[in-house]
Amino acid sequence: MQKILNIQLQILKYILRWDLIILPVAVGIGSMVALFLWLLNLAIHYRFAHPWLLYLLPLAGVSIHFLYKMYGSSAERGNNLIIDEIHEPGAGVPKRMAPLILLTTVITHLFGGSAGREGTAVQIGGSIANFFAGLFRMDLAQRQTLLTAGIAAGFGAVFGTPLTGTVFAMEVLTVGRIQYRAFFPCLIAAFLGDATVAAWHVHHTPYHIDVINTAATYYSYHFWFDPVLLLKVMISSVLFGFASILFEKATHSIKQYSLKLIKTAWLIPVLGGCLIILLTLIIGKPDYLSLGVDAEYPGAVTIVSSFHQGGAHFFSWLWKLVYTAITLGTGFKGGEVTPLFYIGSTLGNTLAVLMDAPVSLFAALGFIAVFSGATKTPIACTIMGMELFGPDHAVLFAVACFIAYLCSGSNGIYSAQRKPGGKLSYLQSFRSK
Amino acid sequence: MQKILNIQLQILKYILRWDLIILPVAVGIGSMVALFLWLLNLAIHYRFAHPWLLYLLPLAGVSIHFLYKMYGSSAERGNNLIIDEIHEPGAGVPKRMAPLILLTTVITHLFGGSAGREGTAVQIGGSIANFFAGLFRMDLAQRQTLLTAGIAAGFGAVFGTPLTGTVFAMEVLTVGRIQYRAFFPCLIAAFLGDATVAAWHVHHTPYHIDVINTAATYYSYHFWFDPVLLLKVMISSVLFGFASILFEKATHSIKQYSLKLIKTAWLIPVLGGCLIILLTLIIGKPDYLSLGVDAEYPGAVTIVSSFHQGGAHFFSWLWKLVYTAITLGTGFKGGEVTPLFYIGSTLGNTLAVLMDAPVSLFAALGFIAVFSGATKTPIACTIMGMELFGPDHAVLFAVACFIAYLCSGSNGIYSAQRKPGGKLSYLQSFRSK
Numbered sequence: 001m002q003k004i005l006n007i008q009l010q011i012l013k014y015i016l017r018w019d020l021i022i023l024p025v026a027v028g029i030g031s032m033v034a035l036f037l038w039l040l041n042l043a044i045h046y047r048f049a050h051p052w053l054l055y056l057l058p059l060a061g062v063s064i065h066f067l068y069k070m071y072g073s074s075a076e077r078g079n080n081l082i083i084d085e086i087h088e089p090g091a092g093v094p095k096r097m098a099p100l101i102l103l104t105t106v107i108t109h110l111f112g113g114s115a116g117r118e119g120t121a122v123q124i125g126g127s128i129a130n131f132f133a134g135l136f137r138m139d140l141a142q143r144q145t146l147l148t149a150g151i152a153a154g155f156g157a158v159f160g161t162p163l164t165g166t167v168f169a170m171e172v173l174t175v176g177r178i179q180y181r182a183f184f185p186c187l188i189a190a191f192l193g194d195a196t197v198a199a200w201h202v203h204h205t206p207y208h209i210d211v212i213n214t215a216a217t218y219y220s221y222h223f224w225f226d227p228v229l230l231l232k233v234m235i236s237s238v239l240f241g242f243a244s245i246l247f248e249k250a251t252h253s254i255k256q257y258s259l260k261l262i263k264t265a266w267l268i269p270v271l272g273g274c275l276i277i278l279l280t281l282i283i284g285k286p287d288y289l290s291l292g293v294d295a296e297y298p299g300a301v302t303i304v305s306s307f308h309q310g311g312a313h314f315f316s317w318l319w320k321l322v323y324t325a326i327t328l329g330t331g332f333k334g335g336e337v338t339p340l341f342y343i344g345s346t347l348g349n350t351l352a353v354l355m356d357a358p359v360s361l362f363a364a365l366g367f368i369a370v371f372s373g374a375t376k377t378p379i380a381c382t383i384m385g386m387e388l389f390g391p392d393h394a395v396l397f398a399v400a401c402f403i404a405y406l407c408s409g410s411n412g413i414y415s416a417q418r419k420p421g422g423k424l425s426y427l428q429s430f431r432s433k
Numbered sequence: 434m435q436k437i438l439n440i441q442l443q444i445l446k447y448i449l450r451w452d453l454i455i456l457p458v459a460v461g462i463g464s465m466v467a468l469f470l471w472l473l474n475l476a477i478h479y480r481f482a483h484p485w486l487l488y489l490l491p492l493a494g495v496s497i498h499f500l501y502k503m504y505g506s507s508a509e510r511g512n513n514l515i516i517d518e519i520h521e522p523g524a525g526v527p528k529r530m531a532p533l534i535l536l537t538t539v540i541t542h543l544f545g546g547s548a549g550r551e552g553t554a555v556q557i558g559g560s561i562a563n564f565f566a567g568l569f570r571m572d573l574a575q576r577q578t579l580l581t582a583g584i585a586a587g588f589g590a591v592f593g594t595p596l597t598g599t600v601f602a603m604e605v606l607t608v609g610r611i612q613y614r615a616f617f618p619c620l621i622a623a624f625l626g627d628a629t630v631a632a633w634h635v636h637h638t639p640y641h642i643d644v645i646n647t648a649a650t651y652y653s654y655h656f657w658f659d660p661v662l663l664l665k666v667m668i669s670s671v672l673f674g675f676a677s678i679l680f681e682k683a684t685h686s687i688k689q690y691s692l693k694l695i696k697t698a699w700l701i702p703v704l705g706g707c708l709i710i711l712l713t714l715i716i717g718k719p720d721y722l723s724l725g726v727d728a729e730y731p732g733a734v735t736i737v738s739s740f741h742q743g744g745a746h747f748f749s750w751l752w753k754l755v756y757t758a759i760t761l762g763t764g765f766k767g768g769e770v771t772p773l774f775y776i777g778s779t780l781g782n783t784l785a786v787l788m789d790a791p792v793s794l795f796a797a798l799g800f801i802a803v804f805s806g807a808t809k810t811p812i813a814c815t816i817m818g819m820e821l822f823g824p825d826h827a828v829l830f831a832v833a834c835f836i837a838y839l840c841s842g843s844n845g846i847y848s849a850q851r852k853p854g855g856k857l858s859y860l861q862s863f864r865s866k
Contacts (some may be wrong), residue, residue: 386827
């Protein structure tokens with residue numbers, strides 16, 4: 001009994017200590033994420049008002065290139081550097097990573113590059129967490145925990161989904177597994193990070209799924225859950241998984257081939273920028289530029305519009321995929337997640353129309369499932385579904401996220417993720433079983 | 434590309450094959466769970482109408498004892514046998530486990546023993562899954578997967594929470610970790626099991642949390658989330674964790690000491706039955722007998738009543754803990770989970786009154802958190818919170834479940850759970866950090 005009480009006291013001390021440690025870290029991360037979201041919004045709407053800025057995109061790419069060349073050092077490796085630091089602490093995460101990624105992401109969006117936000121938020125989180133770890137003179141184990149909490153705070157803050165941020169940080173480090181070690185610091189960090197953004201009066205986009213009757217009657221048999229709907233969800237989820245492979249392969253290939261074919265490094269973003277301009281001239285509308293959440297003009301295809309019938313074109317998802325792969329593959333900065341949301345929700349829209357299924361539900365499923373396949377975080381994505389769209393369709397969220405995860409191949413967008421035989425042995429087990 | 438398509442095809446084959454395998458297994462489990470829930474309800478209401486049945490409880494205990502002595506063999510080890518079979522496949526799970534546990538659980542409840550349902554459902558699931566594994570001539574790896582899916586189907590069916598059943602089955606096997614290996618078969622099994630129960634028109638009890646304003650203003654500062662409420666939740670969660678230790682220790686000690694002190698084995702349930710009768714005569718009311726979900730008379734303390742102000746007494750949680758520890762510690766049959774829900778929700782009620790907090794919210798937190806501490810499944814319990822009570826308080830659910838898990842010591846109620854350094858190294862890490 002004495003021993004148990006002793007352990008309890010230590011746990012209480014642990015909880016209180018981490019609360020105090022996380023408080024300044026998370027408020028710092030949340031504030032910087034709020035600043036980022038505010039600037040990003042300004043940049044996006046400034047470009048809406050001045051569409052000619054797109055023609056400066058190649059120039060913007062060159063400036064990003066030289067900013068990283070001059071100040072970047074290891075910061076260029078972004079999210080992968082942070083994941084590596086958590087697995088095998090080394091030189092640490094440079095302080096300058098936070099302002100650099102913030103600035104270059106805003107530049108990318110100001111001139112119309114197609115990118116996201118989560119990479120930026122995660123890097124802000126990791127960089128600030130690493131700074132505080134030095135300040136508090138932490139040992140390696142504590143530094144790992146604080147870096148993980150930094151990811152949670154950044155992710156939770158940027159999307160307004162604290163629980164998803166918590167689970168994402170624990171789940172993204174290793175494929176096929178989730179460990180609870182850092183849960184408590186992560187939760188507090190994500191929660192405080194999100195609260196800090198709210199305190200700065202920066203708001204998130206709300207999404208809604210229409211009310212759907214998931215019960216069904218066939219030949220006078222009543223099903224509590226429509227089996228045909230479930231089948232449609234499963235087929236779509238396989239395709240969501242394929243879309244995340246395609247995204248990963250496209251980004252990776254563009255990066256590799258451009259490095260191989262173009263010897264003058266700063267010409268790569270110039271070419272990337274020119275390609276984006278060319279594509280936009282060919283399509284004749286700017287829908288697939290930048291973030292894709294707010295509409296540049298009434299009727300533009302955005303994530304929000306894809307939740308409604310007719311809110312996306314048949315190949316919107318492919319266009320966004322190409323735009324983003326070019327933008328990120330040629331050295332522009334930003335996250336992958338919001339484009340993944342866009343690709344998923346527009347693909348969901350297309351599939352819903354093809355299969356005569358509820359549009360808003362399938363847009364929501366694509367939103368989380370393509371992301372799940374690309375980052376290998378099916379539990380975080382299921383929880384994100386519940387946090388963003390409510391729990392009514394939790395079972396379908398889980399089905400979509402796990403099938404997409406299974407069908408997304410063995411490489412995600414973060415090459416630093418560890419794969420402890422998990423994913424591989426999983427694939428092998430399909431053969432033996 | 435060829436290679437990727439090849440893998441995708443194998444995955445599709447895997448999904449289709451498991452769908453076909455799971456279908457009869459889950460419908461079988463769901464039907465037997467439905468029969469169990471129907472009989473249980475009959476037994477409970479029959480005792481309500483004939484309260485004198487309680488005096489036959491010692492006799493019921495003797496009959497359960499001899500039933501297991503004659504037909505039981507290894508089935509007596511219950512849930513632990515199934516967990517062991519999944520980790521190290523051996524002699525298999527006996528077919529007779531399902532009818533035996535069903536019959537003896539109904540006997541326990543008919544005569545007023547305080548026990549639950551999930552153990553019964555999980556054993557029905559494991560036993561039927563093992564039967565089908567033999568029928569399909571499965572190899573060891575497939576048998577493990579099907580047994581895990583059997584747990585998911587049983588759990589999902591008995592509480593009407595398929596997603597919780599899925600995650601519970603993956604999470605309960607090993608402390609401090611969750612692996613995705615069996616996810617797909619588990620999900621399909623839990624989902625079909627639950628649907629089968631619904632198809633038999635057996636319904637589950639709905640619970641509601643009152644609408645609560647979790648924002649707060651202090652000294653003219655507005656908090657998106659009330660920090661005082663969060664603090665109250667954290668303090669309560671530590672106590673929920675303590676309650677689950679107390680439950681585990683009490684049940685374990687009663688089992689051990691009665692085996693040591695009473696040499697004639699069939700006298701143990703007689704003594705247990707007599708103690709329950711004595712306690713009930715002392716308290717003067719039957720509130721802590723049996724399941725504790727339906728009310729025996731208007732104003733009885735039940736799980737449902739504990740969601741309302743005044744719906745539980747100060748020590749209701751302790752009484753239920755003592756009743757259940759005696760019932761299960763002296764050889765009566767049934768699960769632990771519904772009593773854990775009862776202990777948690779009444780303790781939550783008491784703490785809410787003490788700390789001037791929202792009663793229904795704290796009853797819900799106790800409901801899931803004591804269970805989380807006792808079974809070491811914080812993610813499943815967080816998801817159960819969302820499935821049963823809606824997602825509004827998901828963050829608080831996660832906080833409560835993980836803190837209770839952290840504060841619940843290193844032993845859960847299932848001694849067969851593996852502890853791969855996870856929990857232990859966790860506790861050690863509190864010291865070093």
